[in-house]
Amino acid sequence: MKDFIIPWETGTGVYDDVDRGTPAKTGKPVTLTIDGMEITVPEGTSVMRAASELGIQVPKLCATDSLEAFGSCRLCAVEIEGRRGTPTSCTTPVHAGMKVHTQTEKLRKLRKGVMELYISDHPLDCLTCAANGDCELQDMAGAVGLRDVRYEAPKSGVLANHFEARNTSGEANPEWLPKDDSNPYFTYDPSKCIVCNRCVRACEEVQGTFALTIEGRGFDSRVAVGAENFLASDCVSCGACVQACPTATLQEKSVIEMGTPDRSVVTTCAYCGVGCSFKAEMQGDQLVRMVPYKHGKANRGHSCVKGRFAYGYATHKDRILHPMIRDSIDLPWREVSWDEALSFAAKKLVGLQEKYGQKSIGVITSSRCTNEETYLVQKLTRAVFGNNNTDTCARVCHSPTGYGLGQTFGTSAGTQDFDSVEKSDVVMVIGANPTDGHPVFASRLRKRLRQGAKLIVVDPRRIDLLETPHLGEAHHLALRPGTNVAVVSAIAHVIVTEGLYDPTFIAERCDLDAWEDYKAFISDERHAPEATEALTGVPALTLREAARAFAQGGNGAIYYGLGVTEHSQGSTTVMAIANLAMMTSNIGREGVGVNPLRGQNNVQGSCDMGSFPHELPGYRHVKLPEVRRIFEDTWGVALDPEPGLRIPNMLDAAVDGTFKGLYCQGEDILQSDPDTKHVAAGLAAMECVIVHDLFLNETANYAHVFLPGSSFLEKDGTFTNAERRINRVRKVMAPKNGYEDWQVTQMLANAVLKETGGKPWNYTHPAEIMAEIAATTPSFAGVDYALLEEKGSVQWPCNEDHPDGTPLMHVDGFVRGKGRFIVTEYIATDEKSGPRFPLLLTTGRILSQYNVGAQTRRTENVVWHDQDVLEIHPHDAENRGLRDGDWVRLASRSGETSLRAKITDRVSPGVVYTTFHHPDTQANVITTDYSDWATNCPEYKVTAVQVSPSNGPSEWQERYIAQAEQSRRIEAAE
């Protein structure tokens, strides 16, 4: 598509957005002359790209710089001195001393001829075409000076074409195909296709799905989706083909409806932890489309269906735009002014502290909000409430990562950047489903797998990554849920006992006493795969082969997700993974490392910002007086030296009557946290629950104050992705609720401070909050908005030692000094299957929906997933007399729910699987309150259950839906 000049930064540098035709290369410098001008570029660069760097745009149609050159349109022909003919500049690499001419009489004629042919089979309805002004075919017709088309239909009939539904005599044109608008976000109009193959290559090279092909030859060739239409095909709606298409053939529906955008602002996706950069393309304050930004260092110009298309929730009619209060949760909501809502909340909070003590209230920060917002929310509890009762939803996902990596390496973060995967030779994916959870990373990984990297998947389910087209060597360790530690330790056992570890690295970089202890421990026969096979369900030989492949395969990288952390031994598995990386010296350089795939967009940031009750920003324990002093000096208050309550502890304390008030920003704990009935009981026992969100979420059913939130399009700030990359979020429209979220928190703090007589906060821009973070937190010392503006993004630590940030961690030494091996004994979870609950339930998610679905359920993404289903193995289904699509009752010792069954052998016998995107299913009614031993991260991934036939929703579900409706009533304004 045509490029936009970004108004706040033109010219070259990080924001240069010109399509250079072919991808950048690295290599030794080569100097050549183009149109009399000298240029030096890396070896392997195309002549087209070299010309573009001189500012000369050679006409092109089939080339674009996100794809390798294809050389089919011939529009980019050039003349090269001493060479015959007119080679295509996109496919011709540069040579030293080459002399190229891009404009000659011969070339002009040739290009006009090419364009004439294209245009003769193209509807000339430019003025009313959706791509008008944003069409490369149009641009090229102009660029080559096409003035007339000489092809005329012979007198005897019509000129064969693809664009007229009927010929002049009214007969149907067999070459014409109707528009396919089955995809909710884009259309495919074959009549406009120039068969440049860009879409097909984008789907293969960029996305890795291989949904498209070109069928037929010559005049008959067409783009085909291998199914009835796009929606029914393998297409995952990433939009890469739409972006690559030079014409209106593949076109966003939003552009068809609204017209072309007039400006664009670079910002960051608010869905997952990949943290893709986007250009939000605007008309005034209306968002026309999101286009992944090619200089985004996490995504390199790619995106998934959520980030590119699923932004409709931001303007959904369900959004609440006015503050509301109520005295008790059985009453309807009452809309009030901001002042009234805030002073109502402040009085209640202060009253609760007077009555029940300083530690009777707390906060939950959001992993969806910005760093600056999160920082303020934890500051609110520490500096204004005077306690450490702050926690975040990372508690329920990646808290074991913090503990495990902190103990072994000394810091709680992934070790690499996403680019690193391009250098990996063997990739181990444990308890993660990247194609669904972290799609853009998955595309980058698949690219590497197609190039021959080996894959090891440790997961109870056969995830889509294992079905990667053109996948080479792959190992699937389909373990029984809950046996991660046993499997990872068995891998380590093989590596140690077969002598495949790296003694030099261990001697230089690791604590040797700890290694000796560990080595003796792990060498014991009880960790041998033959010994653990019966327990884990992984055949010993399969495991040995995978272990050998990992240890001997070159650069080994480990990526893991919630399938690792959300267990009673979550922290232990993280440590086991760190052990594995250390013993094979897969740490501290490109292509290797330990990489937690973070769930939500700002999980990393919310942890960095001191959301946990025991840690101030930068992972420093509240017990340390020297750390407290930094904040005490900055905030002008004394800080509590004792750790505060974690989310499950808050709920327990609420049930006990000692925790009474909660400010919950941008989280839906009722739906997302385990053991729903216990969460509901905790919330119901509180006297003041303040929910700050876009929607009346499930938690709001128990709230007394509702403060409307702003979407990521409506605020300034930063998100930190899974690579520790701090990306800017930019405001592209005014907040519909009136205030950005950091402003709302500040107003709440000031309302409380008014009651208590404290000094009010007075931040006027998130940049000032970042300045305070930098001043108090060593790993952020060098971060400021000017730097982010200049560099686009930066990975922490960013300080005097690393002024440009740190793409790779632990390069010369571990953050804690010596890497520490930790003994990782397998301890079975108390959650065991038995006669009453013979199956093990594990949970996950799918591509089109996000987390509890509050956003994605309010977009067209529901066409792909409109309900949660239970995946069950044919064998278990048959035993229970279940057919595909039947309603089933799913019960555990915590509760029961009903949903439809999907019979599939992706899960092993004895294991069932579901997602938790829909509140009506309430999969968390089933999950128990068992948790990780170190961090209380809930054990979502293992619940003993029974499945039986049912007639429809359970009584509990029906009651729940009725109650939810009741508690969402809003009193009509007078």
Place this chain on the structure above:
Amino acid sequence: MTDAKMVLMANQIASFFETQPGDQVAGVAVHLKDFWEPRMISQLKTYLGQGGEGLHALVVEAGQAL
């Protein structure tokens, strides 16, 4: 929280440190101090005072140090 749940959580911590080399009691004590909020610690102490039924030996010992 219920005593049963507290016992379970404390014992989980002990089961980890039980497998570790070095001072296991200190391991449990430090972990409890670093991560448990004061009212959880005091619940544990009260429970220990009442006999500490079902608590892992390491928790009992660590409890003295709290």
